Amino acid sequence: MLTPPTVLPNKLFGPAHFAETSYYFEGGLRKVRPYYFDFRTYCKGRWVGRSLLHVFSTEFRAQPLAYYRAAARAGRLRLNEEPVRDLDIVLKNNDFLRNTVHRHEPPVTAQPIQILVEDDEVVVVDKPSSLPVHPCGRFRHNTVIFILGKEHDLKELHTIHRLDRMTSGVLMFAKTAEVSKRIDEQVRERQLEKEYVCRVVGEFPEHEVVCEEPILVVSYKVGVCRVDPKGKFCKTIFQRLSYNGKTSVVKCLPRTGRTHQIRVHLQYLGHPIVNDPIYNMEAWGPHRGKGGKIDKTDEELLKALVEEHRSKQSLDVLGISEEDLSSGAENTDCGDSSDCTKSAQADPVSESSCPAEDTEDPKGDTEDPKGDTKDPEGNDVAARLLNSDSNLETLEKHKELGSCENQEGQMGEKGSEEKDPLCMECKITRRDPSPKELVMFLHALRYKGAQFEYCSKMPEWAMEDWEE
Template sequence: MARAKKHNLSESCIDGILDNKRAAKSAKTSKNDSEQHLRAEGIYYEEEGLQRITPYYHKFATHAKGRWVGRTIFEVFSKEFRDRSVEYYEAAIEQGLIEINGEKVQKDTIVCNSDLVTHYIHRHEPPVTTQALGIVEKIQDGLLLIDKPGSIPVHPTGRYNYNTVTKILEIKHGYKTLFPVNRLDRLTSGLMLVGLNVDVARRMERDLTNHRIQKEYVCKVKGVFPEGKIVCDQPIRVVAHKLSLNCVDREQGKPCLTEFELLSTDGEQSIVYCRPKTGRTHQIRVHLQFLGFPIANDPLYCNREVWGDSMGKDGVLPPKKQSAEAQPIEEAVVADTKGMSGKMNGKRDDDGDNEAWKSVVQRMEEWKTKQELIEHITNTVDPTTGAQVCEKCSSPVLADPTPDELCIWLHAWRYSGPGWSYETSFPKWADGTVEHIERVKYQAGPSE
């Protein structure tokens, strides 16, 4: 009754809501049990060369924001969360997939202060590689060393939950408490250090911070890389956090240094050995771009549409876009990364504070939006003409990633610390160069 009084509902309205709630009971049970059922029946399956997850309902909950108070629940979702259609939110409310304080609502239910708003999202996780996540070694004092394939993120994030390193280790290998020490990008493969308790993880993180652990990578770059040791010490800064975009910036960048050495080349691309001496985000990728040899399949830093003909070599920025070129591209309908926020009010994802970088940020935003739009248009067709859409949520069935889109050609090959050293096998794209690694690979000296 407190809820009825709060929203000024009549007794007949209350009876109607209770009837609707009873009618939706089976649907609500289905969504509440979705993830538990998924665990019981088996989460992972392989199809067409990819590891997939059966779509499931995932619960997102948040307390009402101040600007929501006094508005109808339908208005809040249709205006604030624009990653889905108005028709979707109408159906979600009717089916009980949107709740307030655990109760079914109507379109005209008013949101009040401190309400808990819940949305059960029918989640479609992107597929990842079928390459197994390898256990390199388990150390008795609580350190696990793994070989991460490209395409798998470390933690649940965005559209990924079960197809992540921590969930795979938990479900397939039985590890319940995990503290990743080094976090490789989703598309990067190679050696990861994972603490099985917080003390080990903190100790390893201190060693990384204090440069007592040497990291060694291999990569495949565009062009013929020069012979001999090449050192890049250009400072790097974050230009746009949400775009994961980092660049060389001599004025505002943080000091960093990477050593490179050629392993082999076929005249068009080269396999390069990398020793980062610092640990900035995207350090190897940004330094290689600056040198004019970006990782050959890197969507961020080997992208002519974003960087122009110079491709960012020597820190040269693309020209500013003319007003006629810079017309906004229609936003694609893409899954919300948090299930609740969506693309709101057309706000740009631009946290660059330097005027010179705004053109790069704009180009990157427009390129990403265009890719989403192309994917959406390519894979979404009206059901009457044979659409590939989900029957439960009408989400488009998006195209599977190609093999080249599952990873970038960057691999964390070897990590060395005081009294220890561990390495992985070379990836397939670097086959034939492993015999050259002995002449260049890092050997820890007494002073290091």
């Protein structure tokens, strides 16, 4: 995504952001109508002296050059607020680039966000699975922050901790910076107790199990970690609650907060979460990564995971798209990346940075992204679509779609547009995930601090009499 002119740690969302588009519900899913949106950035140091064409061709490869040429003709690219007609223009220090895109968000579950507690200091909710906490990657309106603002009029919330997108359960927000700071201090002093519950494959041991295997991030873009001696220290305590002859319900007490810590430790122990879309996949090999045995390089593992989801048409469950995979760099900046690990607070206008949507980490376990996954054919398809005379002729007839007068990314009264002549996503028919695919059996059951304790109900899939 973009690096904004200024990133304020608690820059807040308001009515203009919420009004960009609207929701609708279909087939048990919450969907967002496509809308126009601005990605913005200042010229990076490495771009100075390079042409805009060269920057697009080397760093923003999720779209072909034909797209950027067409976007320039439509007036959707602006440099220092002036329309860019010539992509050969050479960039200078402090140049400001604005790119208007037609944005499509993946659907999430239609299950409502239940408010557990609201008082003068905090808002505590029971987050459904599949919802990111903050705008991140392809998600903006289908996030907890936006839904609370739009549907519950809960604004100016401060993040205390986060949950992984596919994890459900107790999620806390502070209403003031003072409350946030006070609880942050408890987090730093390890006074915050966290309890999760999950359903795992097989018969988990009856006795308490402590796992202290170090965890290493394999890819920030796809969101994959593994046990590795070079990783960070971790500790998770597990206790079986029940066993139904096929699967076990397990209580999890993370003592550290690393990305996907509970999920990776359970995989290592040979009991991955039943429906984990990453750590219980065939791509890990016949033993599904038990004991850290993978027998693949990181690159081979990522390719196998992506191909397995691609074959099932379930890339959206990973939170990525074909366009994300065809991007040439894992950390891109003009609306082409799904990287969600750069900072704890996204800028509300540009979404340049994304929270590390960690299952256990109160403030995110973030590092510099290094991996890369490519789809060599993605750009060719887009280029053929864009280069057709009919599409370009349609574009010329709808140049008003390229106007960009509103600072917040809306297109006048066309804030939400179902179809756009430039948009590749509009030309693709995707299979919707089923509501069942958007649920993972991992739930944050309880959060306890020095002066508070918040609990949610036990999820249905964790009940002893639950049938698979």
